[in-house]
Amino acid sequence: MxxxxxxxxxxxxxxxxxxxxxxxxxxxxxxxxxxxxxxxxxxxxxxxxxxxxxxxxxxxxxxxxxxxxxxxxxxxRGLIMRVTTVRERARYDADLSPHSHFICSKCSRVLDVPVSALRPIPAEADAFGTVASVHVEFRGLCHQCRTVADGQQGQ
Amino acid sequence: MxxxxxxxxxxxxxxxxxxxxxxxxxxxxxxxxxxxxxxxxxxxxxxxxxxxxxxxxxxxxxxxxxxxxxxxxxxxRGLIMRVTTVRERARYDADLSPHSHFICSKCSRVLDVPVSALRPIPAEADAFGTVASVHVEFRGLCHQCRTVADGQQGQ
DNA sequence: CTTAAAACAGGAATAATTACTATTGTAAAC
DNA sequence: GTTTACAATAGTAATTATTCCTGTTTTAAG
The missing domain is CATH 1.10.10.10 (Winged helix-like DNA-binding domain superfamily/Winged helix DNA-binding domain)
Structure with a gap:
């Protein structure tokens, strides 16, 4: 589908x-x-x-x-998707410089992703309204958890 | 105390x-x-x-x-920022094609932002781990709400 | 020093979501 | 076409993160 x-x-x-x-x-x-x-x-x-x-x-x-x-x-089952992100505890950051985050789905560690790893968000989004904020969030397995998972398949 | x-x-x-x-x-x-x-x-x-x-x-x-x-x-006051997005009701989408969302901070309507309005997320983020999903979310005032706000300053 | 406003601690309340339990529907085996 | 086993359901209780409320303490200003 x-x-x-x-x-x-x-x-x-x-x-x-x-x-x-x-x-x-x-x-x-x-x-x-x-x-x-x-x-x-x-x-x-x-x-x-x-x-x-x-x-x-x-x-x-x-x-x-x-x-x-x-x-x-x-x-x-992959038939629908969430529009909003996972509902979990709010996390905060004192670093206000533009950057994004990688959240490990296993250990839930949050890593900083520098803007250089992203393309700047274009003004085209203005077509939908006045953009006040942009939130980019990556989820996946961090290196540490991936290594562990490779070694011992389960958990 | x-x-x-x-x-x-x-x-x-x-x-x-x-x-x-x-x-x-x-x-x-x-x-x-x-x-x-x-x-x-x-x-x-x-x-x-x-x-x-x-x-x-x-x-x-x-x-x-x-x-x-x-x-x-x-x-x-702008001294810190959230890493995770605003904690509100989860919203769902049956359209699984790659696109992003603009959420109006006033009427909370959700508009679809086609990928063409974004640059494709580069593989550089892989430096942090195995990226399973990317979530991009714009927030701001949609056109309708902005127009209303322009006319009558309050609310 | 006195007074008003801001901030606080502690606990109650709220809202979204999930878990639990007994019941019902359904697909497959007989 | 019953019987059987299991998935799915309704209704309600529980959970979790967060916010609200009340009375008290702290701070800043006159």
């Missing part, structure tokens, strides 16, 4: 979406389909609560937990 | 930091100085809890709320 046009074509009632879910080893339950359709149909990038309110009109018995559970599952 | 002056003497290493705080219209209280020093001394980009644990060794009576309150204040 992977793109909006495909999903949109599918969500108008065809059998494509259920098939696509099965391909990803996800059972196409009514709740799941409703959530996914709601996400694909709208461009507003809704949050769990908004999806819940909408889906409830069709499936009045659905629970908020089901929405959360399925968003998590669908994200894990 | 007893003998604050003693504490003040202890936590006040040099006079530079207090002066800098005053320049930003922030009163250089011992707690504040300790928090800021902790942040500046370490490169680990600590979270509130970590700062709290550290500062507590010098100022055992400090409260966690004071740490949070001051981090907020120092950020608002």
């Amino acid at each position: 992977a793109n909006l046009k495909q999903i949109n074509r599918i969500t108008t009632g065809g059998k494509g979406l259920p098939k696509s879910l099965r391909r990803h080893a996800v059972r196409p339950t009514p709740q799941r389909l409703a959530i996914l359709r709601e996400l694909a149909a709208r461009k507003i990038h809704p949050d769990a609560e908004t999806i819940y309110e909408q889906v409830r009109q069709r499936l009045p018995a659905i629970s908020l937990d089901t929405v959360y559970r399925n968003l998590r599952l669908l994200e894990a | 007893a003998n604050l002056k003693q504490i003040n003497r202890i936590t006040t290493g040099g006079k530079g930091l207090p002066k800098s705080l005053r320049r930003h219209a922030v009163r250089p209280t011992p707690q504040r100085l300790a928090i800021l020093r902790e942040l500046a001394a370490r490169k680990i980009h600590p979270d509130a809890e970590t700062i709290y644990e550290q500062v507590r060794q010098r100022l055992p009576a400090i409260s966690l709320d004071t740490v949070y309150r001051n981090l907020r204040l120092l950020e608002a």
Whole structure:
């Protein structure tokens, strides 16, 4: 699946979406389909609560937990993605010089990435509004954790 | 809180930091100085809890709320910055094609920013580890909100 | 010294999210 | 076409990071 046009074509009632879910080893339950359709149909990038309110009109018995559970599952299976970053403790920096961060997904260490490792953000983004701040965040395995993982495959 | 002056003497290493705080219209209280020093001394980009644990060794009576309150204040005054993004409801997207987002700080609408508005992220970031994901987020006023703001100054 | 404002400690409250538990739906085996 | 096993669900309780509230202490100014 992977793109909006495909999903949109599918969500108008065809059998494509259920098939696509099965391909990803996800059972196409009514709740799941409703959530996914709601996400694909709208461009507003809704949050769990908004999806819940909408889906409830069709499936009045659905629970908020089901929405959360399925968003998590669908994200894990690579069928949808988060717009906002991972929700974790806020971290601070006294260094105000322009730079970015690499966050290790295993040890959660935060490394400074100098601007030279990025291209400067162009003014084109101004097309969408008055840009007040830009946040660039890399996630992955840091060298240390990668080395350990290479040696002993698990954990 | 007893003998604050003693504490003040202890936590006040040099006079530079207090002066800098005053320049930003922030009163250089011992707690504040300790928090800021902790942040500046370490490169680990600590979270509130970590700062709290550290500062507590010098100022055992400090409260966690004071740490949070001051981090907020120092950020608002432009003396420190968050490494992670604003902590708000997670939003999802069914469009997995590479693109970025502009989030309006007023109406919190999320607009899609095509990759063409960004330069592709270079492989240089690999110097820090194995990059699994890159997240780019713009924040500011969207056109609609800006127009409204121009017309009627308040709100 | 007195007084007003800012900052504080401690604990209660909030909001988003996740965990738990008993129940229901469903796919496959018989 | 039942039975069986397991995934998914609803409803609610719990958790976690953060903020709010109240009464007190500290600081700065008159």
